[in-house]
Amino acid sequence: MSVAEWLRDRLTGEGIPDTTPVAERPQWMRDGMRAMEIFGYDDLRVVGSPGYQDILWSIIGRDVATPVSRDVHALLVAEHGNPQDRNAVAVWLGGQRVGRLATDDAGRLRRGLIRLQRQHRRAVALPGHVGGDRDGLGVYLNYDAAAFGVRQRT
Structure with a gap:
């Protein structure tokens, strides 16, 4: 283990860093991760999502009937070095990036996301669903605003 890896583990806990370079699958995201x-x-x-x-479609399956509504669990990943949004939070399903949180949501939730990852030494997953039809699919998640330390938008 390099000094950088050791330091990252000490700061973020058990190999779950709080950030990842844009569009790169985090090294800690692997089969069997908790x-x-x-x-x-x-x-x-x-x-x-577009x-x-x-x-x-590869996650849902191309031969499913539409409209589609499939329950999922998505990982939130705080992105490091995103040139468009320094508070960017990517959304991953099945080990693949499928979108991001809107800029205002990412700005509100990022600090809480990083805190939760450090506190529990695990990645953070949210329940939700993939829904839509042949014209397009979207990802819709549910979360507890209080757990992230923010108030729900009105």
């Missing part, structure tokens, strides 16, 4: 689900009733929409339609 995540902590934050269940709640507050809605959170994932943006950028650019990930092929990935979403």
